[in-house]
Amino acid sequence: MLWEPEDVMRVLDPSEQRFVRHATFTGRSVTVRGELDAAGLGAAFATLQRRFPILVCRIVEDADENGILLRPGHIEAVGAWVSFGEPDEVRIPAESMDPGAQLAYLDVVLAEEDRARVTLFVHHSVADAGHCVELFARLWDYYTDYVELAADAAHADTAAVVAEPETGAGVAREYPASLEALLAHRGIRRGRRSGLEPVTRPLVAAEPVSGVERSEAPACLARPARIQLDTIATARVLDMARAHAVSVNGLVTAAVLRAYADLSGADSVSCVYPVDLRRRLDPPVGAEAGTNLSGLAAFRADAADTEDLIVLARRIGTSLHNDLADGVIEQSVLHFPDFFGPNRIHSTAGHIALTNTGTVPTFRAPAGLILDDYEIVYLSAHPRSSTGASAAVTFLVYTYLGRLTIGRLGGGALATDLLDAVAAELSWSPADREAATA
Structure with missing residues (x-):
């Protein structure tokens, strides 16, 4: 055993466990224009680590590859990494990102002409999209505080002021809880339906993978x-959604399904997408109070039923509304052991995965500093062979500074054309549609 028993917090739950095998970190990255104070950013990251102690915790695995959450013990926190390079690239840090050491890293790449890239990596087992955005926003809050206080000669010890403000805002947060724990606390137990039935395929139970034989x-x-x-x-996309009383998520999802159906020629298309449950639980949960607080929604349609974008968007919205009303979105996570990991009995392989994180807030920054781009990336610190379902293609959707971004991972032979096809679907207006069918 490589850890002390007193350091053990808990065994990770299935919603968290599925990100352990590949040591998956989710990254939030921005390009920066203007003079960046590297020392100030390092101080801000140190403050983030103090106020959100989950970031300096660790994850280790037992012989069966069960992830175990540990306190940091006697391991000192790794600070921000600062180096010179090309800010247009999102890089794999030269230093080791080890979940057995800590669960968040900050990579800062500086260049001439006051350009930089800042990327915060957080282990996906302890933070989902909502949690990561909250952490990233806090980082820039702390950095801005540092720079603004440093400009005031009355504050002699800036780092200390940023770390321990008089308002009491410097109190460390509680450790975030898993969705399973929050559901149990509210009396929600596993039922018969997972909500993933529309995309589920039968699967013979997989043999457990030996931790001894694993390769990284x-x-x-x-x-x-x-x-x-x-x-x-x-x-224009927002106006289209409002005009037809559909959600932007439903509209984009419909565009993705239509584009994929047209390009693939498949008889049917299916998708799985996460639904943030923070505001849907009673009582609601804060952005940083949970680890992965998303259930999964599923939708399937015959290709012949995808011809009308608005009708399809409305069907997607109705399906989600019904699943939320029936409580099956919450149920999906309670069925995760059946879909993910070595003992799974069902598969959702071949589906379209779509994550829509909504509108990203404008991050606070000192005067003269512009955070002009935002990206979501993923880093697997030690990839291994998979034991779960594989999506045919994955889409990421978000809006930053008033611009809708659609990202793609995978897609096989269709990869080159998929993004343009989705954008084309969203560019249609009612007038365009009438002209095209005239």
Whole structure:
């Protein structure tokens, strides 16, 4: 045993466990224009680590590859990494990212002409999209505090002021809980339906993978290919959704399904997408109070039923509304052991995965500093052979600074054309549609 028993917090739950096998970190990255104070950013990251102690915790695995969450013990926290390079690239850090050491890392790449890239990596087992955005926003809050206080000669010890403000805001947060624990606390138990039935395929139970025989590959970074609509095109998508009383998520999902159906020629298309349950639980849960607080929604349609974008978007919205009302979105996570890991009995392989994180807030920054781009990336610190379902293609959707971004991972032979096809679907207006069918 490589850890002390008193350091053990708990065994990770299935919603968290599925990110242990590959040591998956989810990254939030921005390009920066203006003079960046590297020392200030390092101080801000140190403050983030103090106030959110889950970031300096660790994850280790037992012989059966069960992830175990540990307190940091006697291991000192790793600070921000600062180096010179090319800010247009999102890189694999030269230093080791080890979940057995800590669960968040900050990589800062500086360049001439006051350009930089800042990427916060957080282990996906302890933070989902909502949690990561909250952490990233806090980082820039702390950095801005540092710079603004440093400009005031009355504050002699800036780092100390940032770390322990008089308002009491410096109190460390509680450790976030798993969705399973939060559901149990609210009396929600596993039922018969998972909500994933529309995309489920039968699977013979897999044989457990021996922890002794596992092999690990070098760290791997996944940076989605992406397109960004300009502010005018983005506003047009929003107007289309409002005009037809459908959600933006339903509209984008419908565009993805239509594009995939047209390009693939498949008889049917199916998708799985996460639904943030924070505001849907009673009582609601704060952004940083849970680890992965998303259930999964599933939708399937025959290709013949995808011809009308708005009708399809409305069907997707109705399906989600019904699943939320029936409580099956919450149920999906309670059925995760049946879909993920070595003992799974069902498969959702071949589906379209779509994550829509919504509108990303404008991060606070000191005067003269512009955070002009935002990306979501993934890093597997030690990839291994998979034991779960594989999506045919994965889409990431978000809006930053008024621009809708659609990212893509995978897609096989269709990869080259998928993003343009989705953008084309979203560019249609009612007038365009009438003209095309005239």
